[in-house]
Amino acid sequence: MKGNSYFSRKLHSLLGIIPLGGFIVVHGLTNYQAFERGPEGFEQGVHLINSLPLIPLLEIFGIYLPLLFHGIYGLYVAYQSNSNTGRFQYGRNWAFTAQRVTGVMTFVFVFWHVYQTRMQIYLGNITHEELGSTMNHIASNPVYFVLYVIGVLAAVFHFSNGLWAFLISWGITIGPKAQRISSYICMGVFVILSALFILSLIAFSGDEFKEAASAALAFTNIG
Amino acid sequence: MAQTTVANKTVKFIITRQDTPDSKPYTEEFEIPYRANMNVISGLMEIQRNPKKVDGASTAPVCWDSNCLEEVCGACSMVINGKPRQACSALVDKLEQPIRLEPMRTFPVVRDLVINRERMFGALKRVKAWIPIDGTYDLGPGPRMAETKRQWAYELSKCMTCGVCLESCPNVNDRNSFIGPAAISQVRLFNAHPTGEMNQEERLDALMSDGGIEGCGNSQNCVRSCPKGIPLTTSIAAINKDTTKHLFKKWLGV
């Protein structure tokens, strides 16, 4: 593997979908429970995930290491690219530049977001059950809310457009027609995932999540 | 000589010049008499005949490369009004004035508009873009190619190594080792040939080593810029499929 950028690049591409793409979809669906079913729904989602076996291993090998490899190698890939959208104003060329810009934005956002949430649990400042009220703190601050919306849109665009590129990188969509159809599907993915995340942010900013911690405690007591 | 100059009508050029490969580029403006049906090359020839700038001061004639003058050799590629294309098929009547000429900076500039496209020929050598049929005895006729296949393969064979696709690609630059779209499409061409196919793994292996196909980032500028209308992005995706299959076959030891 040493010194062959073909392998590194293939790994980078694969990790973008498995596991990272899978993770962002599950993450979007879990958060959406906050909108659809309120604090209890969200707590159940968090609870369900935390009841999976071998959680620390899943987190390390399923999220942290793939994210670090894809993220750091992705920064290098972005560094290796020029942007020539001034000369070539085609939609796909804009998407090429946007893929790199949103990659860097996602990098910053993910580290900040993990620091605010998962890291606080590691540090012992909050518990899993208090995540709902932590998110309420964040989402009810207008500045944080806007930054989160920007970060979420960047990450979701990066994933959706990356899915389109992934299908080409692995030779799944070959002709222009297949690539056009897949671009419509990926746009659909972008709209749906964005809606899931933004609706959950709106839900988190609501007052019922202020009491999320106590509600969650009640839930764990019952369950 | 027949009088073809239209009274008072002129053509303005702004040309990026560079005296040596390492010296600093600078621009010079020219204004030459208009003639019917001029193209950029005939404009450059006029400047060569009378190398005077717009202010009347003389200067060294502008250097450029050209050969076929019918858009089949690729030698005269340059950036014309911001877009890389062939100067011989760039008609003055269809260009906005002043006409801005620049060298394709993706390649090393030799002088003025002359560039060195050696990296493209090097790439063709690396991927073995030929069909090995030399031997010590007559191997007889090879397998036939199906007509339906020949038709699309012919489109790929129109590549003139002009470099426009590399110039348009945001991933062909000093920081990136991407081989560029043209050579990948040539691998597809030679791997489609019934005799060439016998060596297809060698070509795929070349594209799966450092500075091969992996640098493609799907900006798809190449397919929109190629003067020959070569379906470059289809070629790249098709070779992505072939290299992926080849990768798994090697891992599984098939």
Ligand code: HEM
């Ligand atoms: C953490 C910061 C990240 C950075 C700096 C980053 C950077 C990049 C870059 C530069 C590319 C373009 C590669 C190319 O065009 O060949 C890319 C592709 C991709 N990224 Fe990311 N990325 C990050 C996070 C993510 C995340 C969280 C996901 C999943 C949700 C993801 C999914 C993808 C996918 C699917 C591709 C397409 C792969 C392909 O072209 O075959 N990335 N990334």
Ligand code: SF4
């Ligand atoms: S593929 Fe098209 S643009 Fe690229 S070198 Fe060949 S003819 Fe020129």
Ligand code: FES
């Ligand atoms: S001189 Fe051959 S392409 Fe222009």
